[in-house]
Amino acid sequence: MSEMFIAKGDFPAIIERLMSRYRVYAPVKNGRHYEFAALKEAGAADLGFKNTRMSPKAIFYPQAERMFEYSLAKDDPEVNIVKETPKDFSPQVVLGIRPCDAKAFRLDDANFCSDKFKDPWWAQRRESTTLIGFACNSPSSTCFCTSVNTGPFDTTGLDAMLVDTGDGYALQVITEKGKNVLGILELKPAPAQVAGKVEELKASAEKSVATAFDPPAIAQQGTLDIFNAPIWDEIHFACLNCGTCTFMCPTCWCFDIQDEVQEGTKGDRLRLWDSCMFSLFTFHGSGHNPRSQKVQRVRQRFMHKLKYYQDKYGTGTACVGCGRCVQACPVNIDIRQVGRLMGSGCSCPA
Amino acid sequence: MQAYTEKIREAAKRLLAEKKVDGVIGFRKGTMPFMNEPFMAKTPEQADLLVWDGNCGINLANYLPKRTDKIAIVAKGCDSRNISIQILENQIKREQLHILGAPCKGMTDKRKIQDELDGKEILQAEEAGDKVKVSGRDFEKTFNRSEYLQENCAICIHRNPVISDEMLGEPVQEQQVERYEDIKQIEAMLPEEKRKHFDELIEPCIRCYACRSACPACYCPTCFVDESKPQWVGKTTDPTDTRTFHFLRAFHVAGRCSDCGACERSCPVGIKVREFTKKLEKEVKELYGYEAGMVQDLRPPLDVYRPDDPEPFL
Ligand code: SF4
Ligand code: SF4
Ligand code: SF4
Ligand code: SF4
Numbered sequence: 001m002s003e004m005f006i007a008k009g010d011f012p013a014i015i016e017r018l019m020s021r022y023r024v025y026a027p028v029k030n031g032r033h034y035e036f037a038a039l040k041e042a043g044a045a046d047l048g049f050k051n052t053r054m055s056p057k058a059i060f061y062p063q064a065e066r067m068f069e070y071s072l073a074k075d076d077p078e079v080n081i082v083k084e085t086p087k088d089f090s091p092q093v094v095l096g097i098r099p100c101d102a103k104a105f106r107l108d109d110a111n112f113c114s115d116k117f118k119d120p121w122w123a124q125r126r127e128s129t130t131l132i133g134f135a136c137n138s139p140s141s142t143c144f145c146t147s148v149n150t151g152p153f154d155t156t157g158l159d160a161m162l163v164d165t166g167d168g169y170a171l172q173v174i175t176e177k178g179k180n181v182l183g184i185l186e187l188k189p190a191p192a193q194v195a196g197k198v199e200e201l202k203a204s205a206e207k208s209v210a211t212a213f214d215p216p217a218i219a220q221q222g223t224l225d226i227f228n229a230p231i232w233d234e235i236h237f238a239c240l241n242c243g244t245c246t247f248m249c250p251t252c253w254c255f256d257i258q259d260e261v262q263e264g265t266k267g268d269r270l271r272l273w274d275s276c277m278f279s280l281f282t283f284h285g286s287g288h289n290p291r292s293q294k295v296q297r298v299r300q301r302f303m304h305k306l307k308y309y310q311d312k313y314g315t316g317t318a319c320v321g322c323g324r325c326v327q328a329c330p331v332n333i334d335i336r337q338v339g340r341l342m343g344s345g346c347s348c349p350a
Numbered sequence: 351m352q353a354y355t356e357k358i359r360e361a362a363k364r365l366l367a368e369k370k371v372d373g374v375i376g377f378r379k380g381t382m383p384f385m386n387e388p389f390m391a392k393t394p395e396q397a398d399l400l401v402w403d404g405n406c407g408i409n410l411a412n413y414l415p416k417r418t419d420k421i422a423i424v425a426k427g428c429d430s431r432n433i434s435i436q437i438l439e440n441q442i443k444r445e446q447l448h449i450l451g452a453p454c455k456g457m458t459d460k461r462k463i464q465d466e467l468d469g470k471e472i473l474q475a476e477e478a479g480d481k482v483k484v485s486g487r488d489f490e491k492t493f494n495r496s497e498y499l500q501e502n503c504a505i506c507i508h509r510n511p512v513i514s515d516e517m518l519g520e521p522v523q524e525q526q527v528e529r530y531e532d533i534k535q536i537e538a539m540l541p542e543e544k545r546k547h548f549d550e551l552i553e554p555c556i557r558c559y560a561c562r563s564a565c566p567a568c569y570c571p572t573c574f575v576d577e578s579k580p581q582w583v584g585k586t587t588d589p590t591d592t593r594t595f596h597f598l599r600a601f602h603v604a605g606r607c608s609d610c611g612a613c614e615r616s617c618p619v620g621i622k623v624r625e626f627t628k629k630l631e632k633e634v635k636e637l638y639g640y641e642a643g644m645v646q647d648l649r650p651p652l653d654v655y656r657p658d659d660p661e662p663f664l
Contacts, residue, residue: 030554032461032620048469053619054556063556064586138487141473142382238388240412243558244618260584272585275558280576330560330616331408332380332387 005190015042023092055250102157104250133158142323144212149316152205213339236298245325246275354402362397372419383475384460407457409612411566415441428610430511431643432566451514456503502611561613600626605650
């Protein structure tokens with residue numbers, strides 16, 4: 001792991017160099033919130049953010065993706081032949097991604113890019129993308145990354161990581177991919193005192209993240225014990241069953257596939273984000289719905305994230321503690337509190 | 351308004367102990383500044399968790415449709431109007447309800463307060479009367495709540511509940527305000543300006559349906575966006591699909607919307623969805639002289655037919 005250094009004044013020029021070779025995504029301020037956007041000019045990148053409103057998952061997994069298309073024109077010799085819609089897999093860099101979000105993509109790989117199954121588009125985009133992270137010097141009060149196996153300086157999912165040291169950015173190169181991309185930049189090695197400063201920032205950042213709940217305590221309990229616990233009645237009451245939490249979440253990966261057809265002309269096969277909060281999500285063709293009740297849907301979201309994923313993969317929760325759902329839920333359903341209840345032997349307080 | 355907390359708890363304990371109701375729907379203190387969580391107390395002990403302050407902007411009527419038990423519910427002016435609409439529309443029976451009327455001085459808009467803080471994170475918010483003191487790691491600032499109300503609350507003209515079984519406080523003074531300034535500005539636009547305005551308005555929409563799900567008038571067993579046999583509305587975030595969702599929803603709540611603002615408050619990306627619903631509220635008021643839920647047995651104009659209905663748009 002080599003350390004380099006970029007003075008703040010040089011940063012825009014560095015982004016420009018990257019932009020000359022890659023499509024570069026970076027946090028950009030849009031109204032009240034930040035979002036990851038493909039940069040048109042280097043100056044638009046703004047690292048003065050805590051985190052983006054939406055997770056960056058759409059870079060690999062767009063909310064609505066045209067997967068295939070087909071002609072329905074009777075006189076077209078290729079009528080009814082389904083073809084893959086052309087997609088752009090040119091090399092890209094995501095600059096400024098937070099460690100939790102990068103870790104989230106690792107968790108999502110279990111679904112989209114495992115030894116057994118490969119989603120071709122997710123896999124190709126992952127392959128062509130280099131993640132240059134940005135450590136969190138001052139995590140938000142809603143962050144709980146350290147409770148869920150990651151942290152404000154966790155490099156697990158990253159190819160390189162920037163640390164804001166005040167006058168500049170220390171840059172740690174983590175993978176070969178990171179090394180190749182950053183090689184073009186001819187950066188200077190970090191001055192001697194930088195490594196110590198980074199360690200200090202890391203320690204103080206990690207200390208500032210509160211413990212939210214204890215995933216092993218949830219893992220150790222019987223799945224059905226939590227499933228049948230009385231806690232869900234109280235947890236689910238306020239929930240609106242909107243899609244806010246799942247759409248913002250970097251580890252919510254569920255989708256629906258639909259055909260959009262223009263009679264006699266053409267059709268598109270779309271992949272669309274879906275949400276376990278929606279009753280349509282589990283609505284069968286027969287009319288039966290195994291999760292017809294709100295309480296079942298709310299339970300599903302938390303059980304999947306905090307229990308089933310742990311049970312199935314043994315690599316911790318399917319939540320990286322980014323806190324987006326905590327901040328954005330309109331009725332203040334707080335996964336930290338739910339995690340505590342799930343891990344507490346299921347006795348409801350008050 | 352915080353004084354209501356004690357009264358709500360007292361009423362809840364009494365009603366639960368006397369078994370007059372099975373649950374009391376109110377709010378409990380949230381885990382975040384400026385947030386409370388809708389909550390149903392089912393035992394006198396749980397009644398002590400109930401709270402009231404300027405962060406109760408979610409419309410509790412949303413939790414009533416199709417309930418079969420006996421419920422006490424805290425209702426602001428707007429909630430009470432939606433409750434009366436729900437009663438008219440057979441979603442809940444009047445005799446199932448014990449309404450605790452909460453004369454209202456408006457709900458705080460946390461986004462407006464956050465805008466004043468230059469991106470600093472609010473860690474605590476303490477409300478006392480009209481003041482709210484917010485603090486974070488290295489700052490503290492006090493705001494006059496009345497200057498930072500949700501937009502719908504700032505122009506609300508029905509702050510007192512229209513139906514109740516007991517009141518939590520004296521009626522508050524109703525405001526004399528021009529409700530439709532923003533709508534008139536849009537009405538004055540050229541068609542292409544309007545189109546641009548609305549396209550920009552809904553551009554950030556992620557189709558999460560929080561606006562719909564928070565709305566006490568949106569209780570259809572299957573919402574039109576969830577119709578699948580056949581499907582009515584496309585599910586992408588293309589402008590056409592998103593527009594269809596917003597326009598249809600707005601029409602569906604025309605004459606039934608109380609402008610409670612729950613939709614706008616709930617939107618995770620801060621879209622002013624009330625621009626749609628308010629336009630229709632204005633139309634219904636101008637054409638039919640009707641305001642949702644104000645008169646107990648008067649059905650919303652768009653679900654009745656009268657031979658003398660005005661029809662200047664035909
Ligand atoms: S938990 Fe919150 S954000 Fe998620 S569906 Fe329920 S109300 Fe919406
Ligand atoms: S569940 Fe919530 S806190 Fe966890 S990763 Fe998803 S959005 Fe972030
Ligand atoms: S449309 Fe919005 S303002 Fe109108 S009743 Fe529904 S939630 Fe309230
Ligand atoms: S709540 Fe906001 S983002 Fe969600 S569907 Fe409504 S307008 Fe769109």
